Amino acid sequence: MTSQAHDLLFRTLADPTRRAIFERLCRDGDQTVAALTAKAGVSQPAVSKHLGILKRAGLVRDRHEGRQTHYSAQRAALAPLVDWTRQMSGFWQARFDDLEDLLKRMDQ
Amino acid sequence: MTSQAHDLLFRTLADPTRRAIFERLCRDGDQTVAALTAKAGVSQPAVSKHLGILKRAGLVRDRHEGRQTHYSAQRAALAPLVDWTRQMSGFWQARFDDLEDLLKRMDQ
DNA sequence: ATAATCCATAACTGGCGGGCTATGGATGAG
DNA sequence: CTCATCCATAGCCCGCCAGTTATGGATTAT
Incomplete structure (x- = not known):
């Protein structure tokens, strides 16, 4: 892993608004841009921009459905x-290896 | 955990220079500011500022020894x-709980 | 067909933050 | 005592990025 x-991951998750969007997608699953905007506290274009950045980092996927775009974590x-x-940490590699395997097989 | x-953690670790300093402290242990500056690729004041931010986030400790300041992860x-x-992730809590306990008892 | 909704992009702005130089206090060396 | 070294702070600058409004393409509703 380069x-x-x-860097991309940390920088992407450093913004609170963006992290909140990702958290919401993790908690509540699939969401449209409108639904995310309703709770984000910022404008719709701002939300779209955040989603674009999250997508570039691989943290979300988008699925187009009519005029709506659904995003998922x-x-x-x-x-x-x-x-x-x-x-x-440099310790307990074994425990983490388990987790990594799980994560890497979680491409849904 | 609030x-x-x-936010503090993510923002602190988002900067590559700062993260590199932390990584170096994790890998190689205790370092003086001069030693860190030698490899950081930025000026000594920049390194000092980064160390201050890392300290605010609790990621490093400083130990004064004469005119030198040693930092440790x-x-x-x-x-x-x-x-x-x-x-x-919302899964495999058990595995992570083990890790968290370890981390929380690692205040050296 | 017309209007309304959903979303993305463009263009601009402001603030934050990371970089620098300059400086000075504290400590160690000669 | 004087000078050099180590480090932190101050002050400044500049680029980046998150926010905004404006707009338009695409789709759905009337």
Whole structure:
């Protein structure tokens, strides 16, 4: 896993609004842009931009359905984060390896 | 764990230079500011600022020794990150609980 | 056909943050 | 005592990025 990937992930998750959108998608599943905008506290274009950035980081997928776009969380994209934490900790690799395998097979 | 803590952690780790400093402290242990500056690719004041931010996030500790300041990584501060990832994933809590306990008892 | 809804993009703006140089206080060396 | 070294802070600058409004293409409703 390159350090670029870590950078992209960390920078993407550093913004509170964006992280909140991702959290919501993780908690409540599939959401339209309108639904996300209703709770985001920012304008619809801002939400669209955040979704674009999340998508570039692989954290979400979009699915077009008529004039709506549904977004869903891609939890597997969190794997590099777990990997990095494991490297920084330098211990208990075994436990983390289990988790990584799970995450990597979670492309739904 | 408050969402403020997550925000502080993510924002602190989002910068590549800062993350590299933390990684180095994790890998190679205790370092003086001069030693860190030598490899950081930025000026000494920049390194000092990064260390200050890392310290505010609880990720490093400083120890004064004469005119030198030694910094060391506080891996336990990564616990909220693990916690957040666990929440987003919503699975395998047991495995992560083990890790969290370990991290929280690692205040050296 | 017309109007309304959904979403993405463009264009602009402002603030935040990471970089720098300059400086000074504290400590160690000669 | 004087000078050099280590580090932190101050002050400044500039680029990036998250926010906004405006707009338009696509789809659905009337």
